[in-house]
Amino acid sequence: MRIIETADEMRAWAYARRAEGNWIGFVPTMGALHEGHASLMRASVEQNDVSVLSIFVNPTQFAPHEDYNRYPRTFEADCELAERIGIDAVYAPRVERMYPPNYATYVEVRRLTEGLCGRSRPTHFRCVTTVVTKLFHAVCPHRAYFGQKDAQQAAVIRRMTRDLDFGIEIVVLPIVREPDGLAMSSRNVYLSAEERARALCLSRGLLEAQRLLESGERRVDAIVDAVRNAMSGVQIDYIELVDADEMQPVSEIRGRVLLAVAAYVGQTRLIDNIMFDAESGIVT
Amino acid sequence: MRIIETADEMRAWAYARRAEGNWIGFVPTMGALHEGHASLMRASVEQNDVSVLSIFVNPTQFAPHEDYNRYPRTFEADCELAERIGIDAVYAPRVERMYPPNYATYVEVRRLTEGLCGRSRPTHFRCVTTVVTKLFHAVCPHRAYFGQKDAQQAAVIRRMTRDLDFGIEIVVLPIVREPDGLAMSSRNVYLSAEERARALCLSRGLLEAQRLLESGERRVDAIVDAVRNAMSGVQIDYIELVDADEMQPVSEIRGRVLLAVAAYVGQTRLIDNIMFDAESGIVT
Numbered sequence: 147m148r149i150i151e152t153a154d155e156m157r158a159w160a161y162a163r164r165a166e167g168n169w170i171g172f173v174p175t176m177g178a179l180h181e182g183h184a185s186l187m188r189a190s191v192e193q194n195d196v197s198v199l200s201i202f203v204n205p206t207q208f209a210p211h212e213d214y215n216r217y218p219r220t221f222e223a224d225c226e227l228a229e230r231i232g233i234d235a236v237y238a239p240r241v242e243r244m245y246p247p248n249y250a251t252y253v254e255v256r257r258l259t260e261g262l263c264g265r266s267r268p269t270h271f272r273c274v275t276t277v278v279t280k281l282f283h284a285v286c287p288h289r290a291y292f293g294q295k296d297a298q299q300a301a302v303i304r305r306m307t308r309d310l311d312f313g314i315e316i317v318v319l320p321i322v323r324e325p326d327g328l329a330m331s332s333r334n335v336y337l338s339a340e341e342r343a344r345a346l347c348l349s350r351g352l353l354e355a356q357r358l359l360e361s362g363e364r365r366v367d368a369i370v371d372a373v374r375n376a377m378s379g380v381q382i383d384y385i386e387l388v389d390a391d392e393m394q395p396v397s398e399i400r401g402r403v404l405l406a407v408a409a410y411v412g413q414t415r416l417i418d419n420i421m422f423d424a425e426s427g428i429v430t
Numbered sequence: 431m432r433i434i435e436t437a438d439e440m441r442a443w444a445y446a447r448r449a450e451g452n453w454i455g456f457v458p459t460m461g462a463l464h465e466g467h468a469s470l471m472r473a474s475v476e477q478n479d480v481s482v483l484s485i486f487v488n489p490t491q492f493a494p495h496e497d498y499n500r501y502p503r504t505f506e507a508d509c510e511l512a513e514r515i516g517i518d519a520v521y522a523p524r525v526e527r528m529y530p531p532n533y534a535t536y537v538e539v540r541r542l543t544e545g546l547c548g549r550s551r552p553t554h555f556r557c558v559t560t561v562v563t564k565l566f567h568a569v570c571p572h573r574a575y576f577g578q579k580d581a582q583q584a585a586v587i588r589r590m591t592r593d594l595d596f597g598i599e600i601v602v603l604p605i606v607r608e609p610d611g612l613a614m615s616s617r618n619v620y621l622s623a624e625e626r627a628r629a630l631c632l633s634r635g636l637l638e639a640q641r642l643l644e645s646g647e648r649r650v651d652a653i654v655d656a657v658r659n660a661m662s663g664v665q666i667d668y669i670e671l672v673d674a675d676e677m678q679p680v681s682e683i684r685g686r687v688l689l690a691v692a693a694y695v696g697q698t699r700l701i702d703n704i705m706f707d708a709e710s711g712i713v714t
Contacts, residue, residue: 153595165449248676250540251559251593257534275535276594283595309535310560311437311567392532 147228148235153284156237160198160286168195172287172314174278177201178218178332179227182322186291189319191232198285199228200237202244207273218335237285244280253279255302255309258393262298262406263417266383274299275306282312289315293322294430295329297404297419301393320430321418323349329418336414344379345411348418351376351385355405356429359422364399373407383408383415390421400424431512432519437568440521444482444570452479456571456598458562461485462502462616463511466606470575473603475516482569483512484521486528491557502619521569528564537563539586539593542677546582546690547701550667558583559590566596573599577606578714579613581688581703585677604714605702607633613702620698628663629695632702635660635669639689640713643706648683657691667692667699674705684708 150156163170171190175183190197201224208214225236252272259271282290290307292300300318307316322330327349328342337345351373358372366387373385388395390402399422406419421430434440447454455478457470474481485508492498509520536556542548543555566574574591576584584602591600606614611633612626621629635657642656650671657669672679674686683706690703705714 154597157595157597161448164445165451167449246592248541248589249593250542251590252538252540253535253563253594254538255535257532279537280593280595283597305532306535308530309533309564310537311441311564313438313441313567 147225147233149225150235150237151239152243153239153280156198156235156239156284157286159235160284163196164286169289170194170285170287171197172200172281172285172290173197173233174200174202174281174290174292175224176203176217176332177224178220178335179224180322180330180332180334182293182295182330184227184231185319185322186293187228187231187233189317190289190291193317194289196234197232198235198237198287199224199233200239200281200285202237202239202277202281204244204273204277205241206245207270207277209267209269212267213333213336216336218332237281239284244277252276253306253310255306258298258302258305261388261393261395262384262386263408264298266408271299271302275302278303278306279310282307282314287314289317291317291319294318294419294421295321295331295417297406297421298393301391301404327353329416331416333414333416337411341412341414345414345416347377347379348407348409348416351407352405352418352420356420356422359399359429360427364424366397366399369399369405373405377407377409381410383410431509431517433509434519434521435523436527437523437564440482440519440523440568441570443519444568447480448570453573454478454569454571455481456484456565456569456574457481457517458484458486458565458574458576459508460487460501460616461508462504462619463508464606464614464616464618466577466579466614468511468515469603469606470577471512471515471517473601474573474575477601478573480518481516482519482521482571483508483517484523484565484569486521486523486561486565488528488557488561489525490529491554491561493551493553496551497617497620500620502616521565523568528561536560537590537594539590542582542586542589545672545677545679546668546670547692548582550692555583555586559586562587563590563594566591566598571598573601575601575603578602578703578705579605579615579701581690581705582677585675585688611637613700615700617698617700621695625696625698629698629700631661631663632691632693632700635691636689636702636704640704640706643683643713644711648708650681650683653683653689657689661691661693665694667694 171194253275455474537559
């Protein structure tokens with residue numbers, strides 16, 4: 147497995163693979179890999195001829211008060227996992243090469259980034275779309291894999307990819323959960339035992355909402371109230387029902403809607419969500 | 431010569447050429463080709479294995495009061511010229527495919543876009559960088575060619591290309607002028623005979639500035655005043671000396687500086703510029 151540090155070297159590798167007729171799969175991450183990332187890597191290895199993992203803790207997408215410095219970094223273990231799964235190259239650029247002096251360029255997706263996590267993290271998505279653009283330009287993949295755990299991010303990246311004619315297929319895979327239901331996240335390591343127990347209320351709230359939806363409940367307030375009741379033990383950032391494409395709040399449930407929650411458990415911000423298709427009645 | 435209308439088809443063509451080991455040169459234009467564009471196409475044909483011309487009058491980069499509807503469109507003549515010069519493919523996407531419903535994504539270069547044309551056309555460069563990103567993603571060139579006539583645009587594209595790791599070499603070629611000095615522009619066709627005569631004061635003002643610079647004048651005010659005097663017959667938008675990389679106003683002349691002018695001649699907005707290297711004393 148190759149470890150590649152510069153965009154030029156990464157691109158040369160990718161174009162050589164493409165010239166050989168290979169399809170390239172790509173899993174962009176900030177490292178600290180867990181079973182959620184592993185599911186993305188396995189899908190990429192299965193569906194493409196060669197696969198690239200990127201590991202880059204992007205400083206710009208953290209606000210000054212956020213956890214950039216203490217974000218878990220487990221590069222060696224990440225590479226071992228990637229190699230076991232069959233990843234062919236790890237792209238791990240250095241911060242000073244990604245943001246050289248006088249850096250001035252940003253990629254921005256509007257509307258979809260205004261609500262949900264975009265409201266409490268106003269510069270976050272602009273920095274995510276910018277860094278993903280840079281990673282796409284280095285890796286030149288045919289397909290890129292993202293987790294449904296970051297549902298708004300997935301919708302934003304999908305829109306960006308369409309709008310800017312990237313010609314990359316965006317594959318979004320289901321949330322991977324701990325046996326007790328907690329959505330896997332690199333940030334779960336921050337939780338104390340007591341917080342870990344309290345954090346369960348996010349997935350439990352969503353499970354309750356799922357029960358209501360599956361039993362035919364279609365009132366937005368009833369759904370949101372049920373989740374809020376379940377999450378009384380944590381500091382709620384938002385509980386929102388939005389349409390799955392534009393990420394705009396809905397007043398009635400039809401088409402595909404996303405029920406997304408964010409909350410602080412102690413100092414740790416966690417997110418979780420379910421998707422509901424009102425046509426089929428299926429929750430994912 | 432192929433005429434290609436969709437990004438997917440364009441990208442497939444480009445990747446096939448790359449897989450054959452060809453270098454791809456790219457000249458993005460809004461059509462209404464003149465000798466300035468021809469110089470870019472000739473350079474591309476000379477320096478690359480295959481060359482692509484794009485023709486797309488980008489509606490978003492025109493403000494509502496600007497000349498989108500009457501911008502000259504000469505597609506057939508443009509294609510004939512391109513074929514004569516040796517262009518291999520013309521990428522001519524349709525507006526409704528470039529900006530599908532719910533379009534939401536913009537690429538923005540900061541700082542460099544704030545002054546000069548960015549001041550009087552506040553959304554212009556954001557739309558230029560966005561459309562050039564889309565064109566780059568479709569054409570996948572090794573090199574792209576721009577004219578020094580749009581000096582700020584060239585600096586902005588160069589910065590964007592570096593910042594976003596496009597891996598594309600940006601080649602900027604000198605302004606091509608009419609025999610009497612007027613910088614070639616697709617907008618020159620708007621000028622009446624009387625306006626055409628008055629428009630000469632832009633290049634004459636810059637020529638006067640060049641004489642001053644070459645004779646050792648280094649006071650910003652003296653240079654700008656000389657140009658303003660020469661341009662008394664037209665409505666000046668700006669006359670500015672900025673540094674060549676960041677496009678920021680300079681208070682003293684050192685390093686590489688751009689002397690840029692914009693003015694309305696009747697209803698027609700014209701721009702022109704010279705670049706001065708204070709180290710070598712050379713004006714280009």
